Amino acid sequence: MLNVLFPDVQAPEKNRTDIVQAVLQGIPDLNAFPGEAGKTATDTIKINLGTPPSSSPNRLGVLADDTAGYPNGRRLTDDVVDIDLQVVAGALKGNMVPLGDGVDQNDVPFLTEFPYLAAPGPGANPDAGYGSKLKALAEVGSDNPVSVAGEDEDDGATSPAVWILLGVGALALIGVAYAVGRRAATA
Numbered sequence: 669m670l671n672v673l674f675p676d677v678q679a680p681e682k683n684r685t686d687i688v689q690a691v692l693q694g695i696p697d698l699n700a701f702p703g704e705a706g707k708t709a710t711d712t713i714k715i716n717l718g719t720p721p722s723s724s725p726n727r728l729g730v731l732a733d734d735t736a737g738y739p740n741g742r743r744l745t746d747d748v749v750d751i752d753l754q755v756v757a758g759a760l761k762g763n764m765v766p767l768g769d770g771v772d773q774n775d776v777p778f779l780t781e782f783p784y785l786a787a788p789g790p791g792a793n794p795d796a797g798y799g800s801k802l803k804a805l806a807e808v809g810s811d812n813p814v815s816v817a818g819e820d821e822d823d824g825a826t827s828p829a830v831w832i833l834l835g836v837g838a839l840a841l842i843g844v845a846y847a848v849g850r851r852a853a854t855a
């Protein structure tokens with residue numbers, strides 16, 4: 669589906685054991701069980717507690733050689749959408765494509781105490797969240813284009829709808845790979 673919608677991505681279409689390994693088996697010598705147990709595909713978050721925290725976390729985690737990050741556990745700053753999109757595109761097979769959802773970090777800071785996540789934006793206030801602005805524009809039938817980066821920016825970049833479509837398609841692919849992996853594990 670990814671290649672049909674975006675031929676330039678050129679994601680590998682066969683032998684995607686790399687996705688099964690990254691998502692269900694774990695990374696060898698990092699967060700996978702050693703030996704035969706590491707071959708079993710399991711739907712769990714895998715974390716190697718022997719890996720010290722990174723002093724300069726990279727949002728792309730293990731994909732950017734930051735072994736303290738996703739999929740070796742999952743930090744709040746890990747950009748799991750971008751990571752998964754890039755893995756589906758074949759990053760572990762050498763097909764490095766800078767896919768992403770256009771959001772690299774929170775728009776508000778994390779809290780300094782539990783639950784650490786900032787409060788969600790108010791969804792019903794047209795003046796508050798981006799989603800609310802989209803809804804408000806749709807309701808009045810406005811033809812004004814809406815930019816992800818900001819209201820006054822329009823640099824001809826890929827539209828939000830394309831990014832959303834790309835994300836949905838890639839996540840669907842992950843789901844298929846997931847189901848295949850589980851079926852293979854139980855066969």
Ligand SMILES: [Ca+2]
Pocket residue numbers: 747749750768769770771772773
């Ligand atoms: Ca992202």
